[in-house]
Amino acid sequence: MILKVDKIYKSFKDSNAVRDLSFEVQEGEILALIGKSGAGKTTALRCICGLERCDRGSITIAGEPLCVDDGSRSEYSSSKNIVGIRNKVGMVFQGFNLFPHLTVLENIIEAPTRVRGISKDIAVRNAMDLLGKLDLKEKANAYPFELSGGQKQRVAIARACILEPKLICFDEPTSALDPGLRDDIAGIIRSLAKEQGLTVLIITHDMGFARKTADEIIFMKDGEASLRGNTQNFFEKNQNTEIGKFIAS
Amino acid sequence: MTYIFELMPALLSGLVVTLKVFGWTLILSVPLGIVVALGRLSKIKAIGALAQWYIYIMRGTPLLLQLVFIFFGLPTIGVTLGRMPAAITAFVLNYGAYFGEIFRGGIESIDSGQYEAAEMLGMDKKQTFSRIILPQVVKRTLPAVGNEVITLVKDTALIYVVGISELLRAGKIAANRDVTLLPLLAVGVIYLIITALMTNQFRTLEEKYAYYQ
């Protein structure tokens, strides 16, 4: 089990963004959290990545606890431990967040060389490998502003993957893309999981995309996980319920 | 004009003093500005407040007054500085505040996504700031910094108040001695030349940073 989320709560000011959310993700699985905007999916994702701190609940990544509920609040590991745990998680942001002053190649090798201390030659080789797989080799020396949305996303994926995370998260991967590109990204994600063995967590409101990509779906509403199921069953079974209406909309 | 020629030695030695104050002020006030900006943005309330008050006082009082205060006023509480050190101190403190605000604005304008991406990639605060944030801040603040630098060239004339002779005063001496405005015209031209050089430098720098958007 790569990710275990146990009864996490997170609220901001006066509203509960995430309430009593629990789920597990097994190695190599692709899980999609779907739901309306405001349902709490992004907050949940940010808690899992460590960008937000939960109020209550526990999160365990690849067997190591990020935070543990001690009965009154979420107790977080020491900063040193957290760094180690976070190294196992990669994130592809909705806006990509590429570093505009670095080339594509430099964006990708920045972390391996500066943070992990890997030699530049090895890092460059690995980076070019990834770029090859993502069909971006000729853009290695381009700057982010010269790329299209789809290309930027692939760079963001490469930048996260070169660090060999166990879990890779995608925040609304289709929102910035043309509909025609959805298939491409779905294909990339599936190959990451099935061929590389990565575990994938996706946040999306794009039903068609979730259907095409994920193994398992969790439907979130008002901060809670309202339903979980295997993709196929999920979409067939829920046609007449509220969920079904949401899916259909 | 042989007269202008005769004036040159005195004007040029004044120029050397002007450039000395200019140079030292830049070298010291830019790093100070970064420190002040970080202080202003600090999560520790006391530091943030201190930075805010420092910026307020240094930007809210005339540089001339600060010069007088540091050179003439500090000795009354036991801190005595020589003329040049006092002048440079006043300039550095003053410009440090202006640069501080410029850099703060630049840092705040960087999207939080940049910090989050760096965090997710495992970069610590120091790496994030020096490798990701600062380079972008430099590009964004270049026009404003250029402005301040050009203002600084001319502000150096204020050191007359602590009895230091720089370019403008050298011009005045000649103007008074020979009872003519010509030396001041020459001084004006020299300032224009320096300003042109500075403007050019910054344009080149901005072009250098135009390699990305």
Added chain:
Amino acid sequence: MKKLMTLIMILALIIATLAGCTKSTEVEAASDSKADADSMETVEQNDFEKFIERGYVVVGLDDTFAPMGFRTTDGELVGFDVEMAKAAFEKMGMEARFQPIEWSMKETELNSGNIDMIWNGYTITDQRLEKVNFTKPYLKNRQVIVTLPETGITTLAELEGKSVACQNESSSYDAIMKAEAFVSTLDGGTPITFETNNEAFMDLEAGRVEAVVADEILAMYYIGQKGVENFVVFEEDLGKEEYGVGVRKSDTVFLEKLNGALGEMKSDGTAAEISIKYFGKDIVEK
């Protein structure tokens, strides 16, 4: 936190204001406390002995002040007062170092110890006597009024409703203000002041003011450079004055010694020689 900051700010402002009007008593107090500490030993040094021990004195002057103290194109310091000072200290066997200062800060520079005397066409006035001590006068001076011939103005009365210029913080300014009846007739009720006499004269020539009031010596220098026919100097004047050297009130022995040296220069003709060099005639006050 806010309260502490406000307190510091107020303190800073107070210090800044005090710096602007440093009283000589502060310097005296400082030397008194040192005297107390030293009196444990033998006889303490007086102010003059301290100068001897140090080996030099610092003469404060505004080096833009032709013809009293200014620079040649080579940057060499020359002028009537400069040569007088050099001669006086040669007699006293001491080195004279010249420190350019900003004229409006002269008393502050003196009382803070940055300079040891003000020797720069420094007119003796009652106001200044409150802040400094003067040597016996060494030069006579008048506050003259200068106009351009084309205005046709030759008397003070004709300046009613007009503008008059003078140097900032100068005895010209004081003389104008003292003549209450006169100054109230001026446009704006006050003279227009400038950093230097030169600028005042430039304004006159530009026609923005109708008259300039300045020390006769400085006015004659300016007019001499530009051509006497281009100016009119009134018969009337706004006061007769004398130049002296200004020293700190606490430097009593030094003052005595300096007076001695100046007296010698007057009697042995050194002063007269320098006067003729700069003014063409001997106008030394005996």
